[in-house]
Amino acid sequence: MVRFLLEEDRDLPAEGFEGDGDGDLAVRSVNRKQDAGLSPVTVAAERDSPDTLRLLLDHGGDVGITDGKGRNALALASFCGNEDTLRYLLGLEAGRELIDEGDAGGRTALWLAARTGNVGVVRILLEAGADPSVGDDDGTTPAGAAERFGKTAALECLRSHGRGQVGA
Incomplete structure (x- = not known):
């Protein structure tokens, strides 16, 4: 389902979205936050879904994006006790760079x-x-x-x- 949404996202009308017309629209959509500050990346980290997280990051998701409390994916995986997601994130250079970042x-x-x-x-x-x-x-x-x-x-x-x- 996530793969489908990511692939179909490229064909969404640009009205109401930011983007430069060179594929930036999909990236901004993957990183888009809801009113509570949640994004697809932070939700995947919180719900212990490393496969979904990998897919999102492969489509331009920002591993450093934060939720409404300033917590990045690494912090959320840690707070929720999600060891598989945590190991996946620590296997990424961008994830390791977040290790001592505070909320x-x-x-x-x-x-x-x-x-x-x-x-x-x-x-x-x-x-x-x-x-x-x-x-x-x-x-x-x-x-x-x-x-x-x-x-x-x-x-x-x-x-x-x-x-x-x-x-x-």
Whole structure:
């Protein structure tokens, strides 16, 4: 269904869309956000659909596009515990570049995974090079978030990694 919509999108009337007439219309449509700030890319990351995400990115989707809270695909996959999507994104150079990028509150993918207590995601991010010392806008590190929200397994994972610091 997604493939069909992407292929048919090229033939949509240009009225009401932005584009330069050289294929830009389809790219802008793939990256178009709804009122809540959701885009096809962010929804695919949130719903753990790496195949759909791959298809969207192959058709010009922006891996760095953010939702209404400033969370990119990597952060959303981490927050939702979507390990398959996370691994796919970390296999992309553009995805790896997002690893320590914060959302509107400065919360990184690792911070969000620690806050939700998903040890598998925390491990994946640490192994991929996520910096556990990067805090949110209040200075709370991922270990501090895990501690604050009672996520002891995530806290232990961060500490055993050797660099986790309990922040504010």
